[in-house]
Amino acid sequence: MMTLNSEINPASLSFLKKAIATAEGDGSQALVIEVNTPGGDLASLNSMTEAELNSTVPIITYVSPAGGFAASAGALVTLAAPVAAMAPTTRIGASSPIAGTGADIGSTLKAKLENDLVASLMGIQNRYGRNFPLAAAMVTKAASYDDITAYNNHLIDYRASSLGDLLDQVNGHTAILRAGPVTLHTANLSVQTIEPGLFDHFYALLLDPNVIFLLFIIAMIGIYLEISHPGIILPGVAGGIAFVLFLFGVGSLTPNWAGFALMVLAFVLLVMDLRLPAHGVLTVGAIISLVFGALLFFNSGGPYNGPMVNPVVVYSMAAVIGLISFALITLVVRAQRRPVTTGTEGMIGTKAVALTPLLPEGRVSYGGEDWAAFLDDPTASVDEGCEVQVISVEELRLRVQPVRYHYPVLDIDSHSTTSLE
Numbered sequence: 001m002m003t004l005n006s007e008i009n010p011a012s013l014s015f016l017k018k019a020i021a022t023a024e025g026d027g028s029q030a031l032v033i034e035v036n037t038p039g040g041d042l043a044s045l046n047s048m049t050e051a052e053l054n055s056t057v058p059i060i061t062y063v064s065p066a067g068g069f070a071a072s073a074g075a076l077v078t079l080a081a082p083v084a085a086m087a088p089t090t091r092i093g094a095s096s097p098i099a100g101t102g103a104d105i106g107s108t109l110k111a112k113l114e115n116d117l118v119a120s121l122m123g124i125q126n127r128y129g130r131n132f133p134l135a136a137a138m139v140t141k142a143a144s145y146d147d148i149t150a151y152n153n154h155l156i157d158y159r160a161s162s163l164g165d166l167l168d169q170v171n172g173h174t175a176i177l178r179a180g181p182v183t184l185h186t187a188n189l190s191v192q193t194i195e196p197g198l199f200d201h202f203y204a205l206l207l208d209p210n211v212i213f214l215l216f217i218i219a220m221i222g223i224y225l226e227i228s229h230p231g232i233i234l235p236g237v238a239g240g241i242a243f244v245l246f247l248f249g250v251g252s253l254t255p256n257w258a259g260f261a262l263m264v265l266a267f268v269l270l271v272m273d274l275r276l277p278a279h280g281v282l283t284v285g286a287i288i289s290l291v292f293g294a295l296l297f298f299n300s301g302g303p304y305n306g307p308m309v310n311p312v313v314v315y316s317m318a319a320v321i322g323l324i325s326f327a328l329i330t331l332v333v334r335a336q337r338r339p340v341t342t343g344t345e346g347m348i349g350t351k352a353v354a355l356t357p358l359l360p361e362g363r364v365s366y367g368g369e370d371w372a373a374f375l376d377d378p379t380a381s382v383d384e385g386c387e388v389q390v391i392s393v394e395e396l397r398l399r400v401q402p403v404r405y406h407y408p409v410l411d412i413d414s415h416s417t418t419s420l421e
Helices: 009-025 042-053 073-079 107-128 132-140 147-152 163-170 198-206 209-228 235-251 259-274 281-297 311-337 343-349
Strands: 002-004 030-036 059-063 069-071 081-084 091-093 142-147 174-177 178-185 352-355 361-366 371-373 387-395 397-402
Touching: 002 009, 009 030, 009 042, 009 198, 009 352, 030 073, 030 081, 030 163, 059 073, 059 163, 069 073, 073 091, 073 107, 081 147, 107 132, 132 142, 132 397, 142 147, 147 209, 178 259, 198 209, 198 235, 209 235, 209 259, 209 311, 259 281, 259 311, 281 311, 343 387, 352 371, 361 397
Parallel strands: 002 030, 030 059, 059 081, 069 091, 371 397
Antiparallel strands: 091 142, 174 178, 352 361, 352 387, 361 371, 387 397
């Protein structure tokens, strides 16, 4: 037994194929698929129904638990199995193709997709001797049915209150497989649950549009920090890994590449704002480009392909990117305005100590190093050990002047004195 309780996408398709292979390898009497899904993309749906129709082990789909549903593509996955069942208070249907945003698609494309899905349902329902007109209405009229209606009109085969009840009912049922009819012997069978592995969970996570977008943001921040502060290494490595995972997730979806171009443009504008004296103007453009790009990226305009990226996530990440960018730009501007403290220019105005008398030339100690120096006033002199101030650096020699200290002078005449007689 396996559970299909997520969107129908490449990850759930991979898990279904794994479950079928496991059941076939173990010589199982049947594979029960517990269905509770809102639907998903048509490419994965077609591959799922193909896997079900060509399975050598009988497949039983069971819409469960109570209150669950097999909507959109999930309805076709349910009906593609040789045995289809529903739990009380569940529903099935609403399988009309729609765009990724949930809106209607163009009439020509919609007609083509509807006709293709109806033809698929005709073959499936006729193969299993079920009600085809009711199934076709799920696609052409977006019809949806509760478990009682579906069972009474033979859209499905069974209505069962529990898995045990279902296995008791299907015992002796003749399932129609590709290789021919097979009689099920499911009474008193032990049920082995096939759980998704670590890779299955990771794969499903990478197909979440919100996660894909966050991976792009991590990649952008990491590479951006590496460019603005070369040599840190860790942000660049993390950004590179995140970008590869981003490409892996995108490769399984049908994104809008115009949106991707806007997201890349946002990154380019951020880097340019660091290099050019735009002082945040390009960052504002980058944030706008990022928001529009992300919202467009997962809207291919084609048939429904799973959940969309949450706008709240987009706005939040755009705000984070903006704060980081403005903080870095502020640091860069402050650094540019700060007086030079390194190199020969940074030496001007600082102090050195005379190692020898300056008459007017000699040696001084500056920053722990021995420098040749000469006095700015050739008539002056400085004793050994006295401090001098650097005026300029000329051909590896320091032009210096004596440091003059100003002490308070006591005016004795202004104070009264007392003498002892």
